[in-house]
Amino acid sequence: MDIKVLGPGCPKCQQTEKIVKDAVAESGIEATVEKVTDVMEIAGYGVFGTPAVVIDGEVKSVGKIPKKQDVLGWIR
Amino acid sequence: MNEALVLTGQNETIEDTPDNDVQPEPSQIDWKGIWKPLSLIVGGFLLFFFLPMDSARFTQSVIESLALAKWYAQEHVLLCLVPAFFIAGAVAVFVSQGAVMKYLGAGANKILSYSVASVSGSVLAVCSCTVLPLFAGIWKRGAGLGPAIAFLYSGPAINVLAIILTARILGPEIGAARAVGAVVFSIVIGLFMHLMFRKEESAKAAAAMHMPVPEVERPLWQTSLLFAVMVGLLISATWGKPAQAGGFWSAVFAVKWLLAGGFATMLGVLMVRWMRVKLYKLIIAMVAVFIPALAIPQQPLIAFSIGLVAFVSLLTTTRGETESWFTASWDFAKQIMPLLLAGVLVAGLLLGRPGAEGLIPSAWISGLVGGNSLWANLFASVVGAFMYFATLTEVPILQGLIGAGMGKGPALALLLAGPALSLPNMLVIRSVLGTKKTLAFVGLVVIMATISGMIFGHFF
Numbered sequence: 001m002d003i004k005v006l007g008p009g010c011p012k013c014q015q016t017e018k019i020v021k022d023a024v025a026e027s028g029i030e031a032t033v034e035k036v037t038d039v040m041e042i043a044g045y046g047v048f049g050t051p052a053v054v055i056d057g058e059v060k061s062v063g064k065i066p067k068k069q070d071v072l073g074w075i076r
Numbered sequence: 077m078n079e080a081l082v083l084t085g086q087n088e089t090i091e092d093t094p095d096n097d098v099q100p101e102p103s104q105i106d107w108k109g110i111w112k113p114l115s116l117i118v119g120g121f122l123l124f125f126f127l128p129m130d131s132a133r134f135t136q137s138v139i140e141s142l143a144l145a146k147w148y149a150q151e152h153v154l155l156c157l158v159p160a161f162f163i164a165g166a167v168a169v170f171v172s173q174g175a176v177m178k179y180l181g182a183g184a185n186k187i188l189s190y191s192v193a194s195v196s197g198s199v200l201a202v203c204s205c206t207v208l209p210l211f212a213g214i215w216k217r218g219a220g221l222g223p224a225i226a227f228l229y230s231g232p233a234i235n236v237l238a239i240i241l242t243a244r245i246l247g248p249e250i251g252a253a254r255a256v257g258a259v260v261f262s263i264v265i266g267l268f269m270h271l272m273f274r275k276e277e278s279a280k281a282a283a284a285m286h287m288p289v290p291e292v293e294r295p296l297w298q299t300s301l302l303f304a305v306m307v308g309l310l311i312s313a314t315w316g317k318p319a320q321a322g323g324f325w326s327a328v329f330a331v332k333w334l335l336a337g338g339f340a341t342m343l344g345v346l347m348v349r350w351m352r353v354k355l356y357k358l359i360i361a362m363v364a365v366f367i368p369a370l371a372i373p374q375q376p377l378i379a380f381s382i383g384l385v386a387f388v389s390l391l392t393t394t395r396g397e398t399e400s401w402f403t404a405s406w407d408f409a410k411q412i413m414p415l416l417l418a419g420v421l422v423a424g425l426l427l428g429r430p431g432a433e434g435l436i437p438s439a440w441i442s443g444l445v446g447g448n449s450l451w452a453n454l455f456a457s458v459v460g461a462f463m464y465f466a467t468l469t470e471v472p473i474l475q476g477l478i479g480a481g482m483g484k485g486p487a488l489a490l491l492l493a494g495p496a497l498s499l500p501n502m503l504v505i506r507s508v509l510g511t512k513k514t515l516a517f518v519g520l521v522v523i524m525a526t527i528s529g530m531i532f533g534h535f536f
Contacts, residue, residue, distance in 0.1 A: 043215070
């Protein structure tokens with residue numbers, strides 16, 4: 001599974017990355033978590049607002065820090 | 077010996093000399109982790125070692141700096157900043173970004189998209205880290221370069237907190253000029269950029285736009301009423317004593333705490349009706365506020381402080397959106413207060429307060445940016461464009477500069493060019509827009525700021 005955390009590097013984006021990584025570790029699912037900081041690449045996903053989480057090309061959350069429970073739900 | 081030793085940096089030079097057959101012991105000192113705190117300590121030591129305590133100018137400046145911080149603490153923190161943080165938090169939580177972005181999409185009406193972009197900064201860009209992704213999104217996926225530039229400029233320039241504090245400290249004329257100037261600027265600069273680079277605009281890929289989902293859905297009239305009540309509370313609480321008695325201004329001043337109490341009550345009622353706040357809690361809060369308000373009316377700050385504490389307890393003891401509201405406001409306060417305190421202290425130290433000099437002689441300031449000449453305005457715009465101002469710190473700095481003899485025109489020029497641009501921010505914009513467009517953008521901002529400064533300085 002391919003997970004991307006989109007965000008230029010504000011504290012909220014780092015928090016999101018941590019939550020996603022925690023969720024992946026907790027679920028035991030094999031997944032790569034990549035942080036995307038390039039603004040044009042972020043815009044390429046059609047995402048208006050950060051932090052955003054993209055899983056296998058599908059935008060799951062925009063503009064907020066997701067809850068760990070939600071992330072677990074998306075990757076299961 | 078083991079390989080790890082060979083790999084550490086300190087051993088490399090010794091490795092090169094083959095005669096050395098004994099492997100030296102590796103250093104236990106990890107300079108990487110030491111040099112940063114060490115240089116801070118040494119720097120602090122040198123600072124205090126050479127602290128010019130004998131210089132009357134220096135000690136006077138330190139006292140000025142503390143006096144300025146005290147003035148802010150007494151006059152502005154409780155009545156202006158704290159309510160403004162709650163308003164900004166409410167904007168972040170209650171205003172739906174998706175509803176605004178609808179007008180900035182690929183198929184949006186051009187006139188509408190410019191006007192929405194020019195004011196939406198105040199609503200969408202409450203967090204600086206959302207400005208650039210939104211900008212890139214509007215440019216590449218939405219309404220195009222013009223509206224995107226309008227948004228990029230208006231975002232930091234018409235931030236709610238900044239306008240409130242500017243009007244409060246530098247005066248209502250310059251606050252209003254800043255707000256109006258920022259809106260006009262963003263539209264004009266956006267249009268110019270669109271015309272200059274029209275040929276380069278490529279067709280928009282019609283792609284899905286992913287908007288942040290608002291945490292709360294509420295009809296527009298409810299949100300508007302909520303904001304109207306909060307702004308009313310802020311304005312009545314900070315209503316200044318007019319210079320002459322009589323007339324509308326002093327009539328309002330006489331009843332300002334009654335008005336503030338009325339708005340606070342309305343806010344409480346709205347919170348009970350729409351936000352799951354329990355009525356009995358509101359009644360307890362109101363009793364707690366009205367007792368000191370009636371018992372010691374000559375000290376309104378006591379009742380006001382109790383009111384703030386009561387308001388926070390209402391927010392935090394109710395589940396749901398009030399919690400998000402509190403968290404968003406707290407995020408702003410946490411981020412901005414330390415920067416603002418540092419800004420006030422530095423501004424006081426370097427520039428003093430109005431009527432008292434700081435480290436920098438007032439004659440220099442009035443020589444460079446006094447009066448309202450083309451040179452003074454241009455200088456202020458260029459300095460503003462390159463200098464980095466942490467959120468809101470431009471206000472104490474300008475207060476110091478005006479006190480030291482800066483003209484009102486150059487002050488406005490600096491305000492219009494300053495917060496929207498800085499050298500680090502230009503580099504980031506360049507990575508998105510490219511050198512040519514960035515230069516055009518910066519040039520337009522500087523020219524327009526200079527012209528507006530001259531016009532404003534001519535009239536005020």
